Amino acid sequence: xxxxxxxxxxxxxxxxxxxxxxxxxxxxxxxxxxxxxxxxxxxxxxxxxxxxxxxxxxxxxxxxxxxxx
Numbered sequence: 001x002x003x004x005x006x007x008x009x010x011x012x013x014x015x016x017x018x019x020x021x022x023x024x025x026x027x028x029x030x031x032x033x034x035x036x037x038x039x040x041x042x043x044x045x046x047x048x049x050x051x052x053x054x055x056x057x058x059x060x061x062x063x064x065x066x067x068x069x
Contacts, residue, residue, distance in 0.1 A: 008059040016053045023049055 023046040030039035 006059070007063045008056055012056050013053070013060070016049060016056055020046065020049050020053065 023042055027039055027042045027046060030042055
């Protein structure tokens with residue numbers, strides 16, 4: 001039997017979207033200022049945040065399915 005998925009926080013998707021926007025702006029600034037190591041670190045953080053968004057989307061979708069049953 002699988003573990004139940006916790007419901008997604010109401011503001012979670014908005015907060016993750018804001019973090020992704022902030023990271024994209026930071027990446028652009030770091031690329032313009034020729035800071036390759038810092039830009040690479042922000043790229044990694046951006047990939048992580050995008051993964052968190054996908055996870056949140058999955059939690060929202062799954063909690064909706066369970067509520068419909």
